[in-house]
Amino acid sequence: MKILAVDDDEMVLEILFSGLRASGYTDVDLAPSAKAAMKKIEEATTPYDCFMFDIQMPEMDGIDLCSWVRKRREYESAPILMVTAMTERSYIQRAFNAGATDYVTKPFDPLELSTRIKMADRLVRDSARAKSAAFEIQDLRDKMENDFRVPFTDPVTIFGVPSVIGRLNMENYLRQLSRSGLFSTSVFAVHVTGLEGYYRTLSASDYYFLLVDVAESLCAALGDREYFVSYAGSGSFLITVQHANAITPSMVERQASEALNKMGATQGFDGRALLQYRCGEPVRIGVLFSGGSVEKALDMALEKLERTLLARNEGAYVSARTPGLGLASLFVK
Amino acid sequence: MHNSNSTQTTWESPRDIPLVSPQDAVEAAIEELRPRYQIALGEYHKRLEGAFYALLRGAGSAEDLRDVVYIAHRIAGTAGNFGLDDLGQRAREVDEALGPIADAPKQALRHLGLVARLIAALSSTVNKKAS
Numbered sequence: 108m109k110i111l112a113v114d115d116d117e118m119v120l121e122i123l124f125s126g127l128r129a130s131g132y133t134d135v136d137l138a139p140s141a142k143a144a145m146k147k148i149e150e151a152t153t154p155y156d157c158f159m160f161d162i163q164m165p166e167m168d169g170i171d172l173c174s175w176v177r178k179r180r181e182y183e184s185a186p187i188l189m190v191t192a193m194t195e196r197s198y199i200q201r202a203f204n205a206g207a208t209d210y211v212t213k214p215f216d217p218l219e220l221s222t223r224i225k226m227a228d229r230l231v232r233d234s235a236r237a238k239s240a241a242f243e244i245q246d247l248r249d250k251m252e253n254d255f256r257v258p259f260t261d262p263v264t265i266f267g268v269p270s271v272i273g274r275l276n277m278e279n280y281l282r283q284l285s286r287s288g289l290f291s292t293s294v295f296a297v298h299v300t301g302l303e304g305y306y307r308t309l310s311a312s313d314y315y316f317l318l319v320d321v322a323e324s325l326c327a328a329l330g331d332r333e334y335f336v337s338y339a340g341s342g343s344f345l346i347t348v349q350h351a352n353a354i355t356p357s358m359v360e361r362q363a364s365e366a367l368n369k370m371g372a373t374q375g376f377d378g379r380a381l382l383q384y385r386c387g388e389p390v391r392i393g394v395l396f397s398g399g400s401v402e403k404a405l406d407m408a409l410e411k412l413e414r415t416l417l418a419r420n421e422g423a424y425v426s427a428r429t430p431g432l433g434l435a436s437l438f439v440k
Numbered sequence: 441m442h443n444s445n446s447t448q449t450t451w452e453s454p455r456d457i458p459l460v461s462p463q464d465a466v467e468a469a470i471e472e473l474r475p476r477y478q479i480a481l482g483e484y485h486k487r488l489e490g491a492f493y494a495l496l497r498g499a500g501s502a503e504d505l506r507d508v509v510y511i512a513h514r515i516a517g518t519a520g521n522f523g524l525d526d527l528g529q530r531a532r533e534v535d536e537a538l539g540p541i542a543d544a545p546k547q548a549l550r551h552l553g554l555v556a557r558l559i560a561a562l563s564s565t566v567n568k569k570a571s
Binding site for chain 2: 119
């Protein structure tokens with residue numbers, strides 16, 4: 108695994124280098140600034156597999172560097188770990204918005220860091236497999252040719268829409284909020300009924316772009332708030348939002364629906380919307396984390412959504428929850 | 441004992457293979473870095489004192505304040521790795537209080553107590569090692 112670590116503090120680079128070597132990562136490049144890193148990236152004959160960026164650096168900070176790396180096609184899904192002393196919410200939010208995969212606060216335990224790298228390593232291996240759970244845009248062109256499509260139940264990583272991130276990134280974001288004691292965030296799930304019909308009839312690429320439209324409609328519904336949206340599979344999206352008390356499920360459903368209708372892509376001949384939003388109740392992160400892991404927390408949000416759908420006696424719904432944890436993994440009207 | 445020849449290294453017994461856990465390897469690397477870190481802390485101490493007294497006299501510039509934040513940020517990010525948790529905490533307090541107002545030396549005056557505590561912690565760390 109080829110790693111590039113960037114920090115303006117030489118001492119940090121040396122500690123990182125030692126920790127990585129001790130954990131078996133020997134192909135490690137170091138750069139003392141964002142500019143030096145950009146040069147190394149541009150001149151690399153074999154691409155890097157993983158990046159570790161400090162945030163606060165002179166001239167160009169690590170978040171801008173992260174955005175720059177993400178714009179390069181070969182690194183659209185490469186793991187980027189922010190390694191930083193910045194613990195404020197605004198930095199965490201900006202970093203994940205710029206495409207960070209994980210966020211590690213200094214002083215870091217070099218061995219814990221290596222565990223996080225191993226997770227990133229696994230992500231690299233998974234994404235190298237053509238049929239990984241995540242559906243990545245750089246593979247899309249090839250997949251279109253082969254009429255490849257991921258199962259309807261799988262999460263899909265949507266690229267290029269601000270505040271829309273992959274499922275793993277969302278989990279890491281919530282973990283970081285938890286570590287920093289930032290508990291004003293809630294998570295809720297939204298199911299889009301009718302998506303499965305489109306999944307069956309549209310090409311892989313058209314279906315992907317429909318998901319992009321739906322994600323954008325959810326962003327429009329959330330307005331100026333601090334939020335992240337992630338597609339969890341099975342027609343359901345997970346949304347984290349700060350100060351959710353001003354948000355009601357019916358408001359999200361109505362505003363997202365209006366935004367999608369403005370795009371005009373999913374109306375039937377009679378002008379009625381073919382996709383409908385069903386929003387679960389928000390769950391406060393503080394409550395979630397006292398009960399267990401981030402994965403369980405996201406499952407709880409999906410469970411709330413299931414309860415909403417059950418209460419409304421909605422049509423067929425395949426759960427996006429972890430198998431075995433659901434109220435019902437499949438229920439039909 | 442191991443035999444080395446020009447092409448490969450072989451170990452006579454599994455007991456001869458050096459067993460270094462990742463934790464030990466990291467600790468050894470940190471120990472190797474410690475003297476240089478100590479020198480860096482001495483430099484930070486001098487710079488921090490200079491900037492602090494300039495700010496205290498009302499003669500400090502935005503550049504002085506930015507230097508204080510820069511040093512605090514660096515110490516906050518590394519002191520814990522060298523087992524200097526208290527120093528790291530003091531530096532983090534300065535970083536968090538002064539970071540957002542790093543361009544406004546007048547506003548920083550009310551936080552100079554935090555800087556003084558950081559200097560005291562730094563002084564104690566530097567002098568402890570020297571004595």
